[in-house]
Amino acid sequence: MNEIVEAVHGILPANGIGLSPDEKTVYIAETPTARLWAYEVSEPGTIKPRDVIYRGERGKPIAGLGGYQMFDSLAVEASGNVC
Secondary structure (H helix, E strand, O other): OOOOOOOOOOOOOEEEEEEOOOOOEEEEEEOOOOEEEEEEEEEOOEEOOOOOOEOOEOOEEEEEOOOOOOOOOOOEOOOOOEO
């Protein structure tokens, strides 16, 4: 695929997007809420359908920061760790 596709709607400003090494998960760092989301990819440009669990999101929240903290970018290591 050689184009950019908006596959996730309703995310507050994201300051980091990364793809897992196996290309089956996309990670999004949502800055204002300090939440890290994981979305399963079913095919290039398409997010796998799943139940809505929070705020209309179809992703899985995998991290959140307490207090007044925000995410500033992200990286996905070759091992799959998100940092």
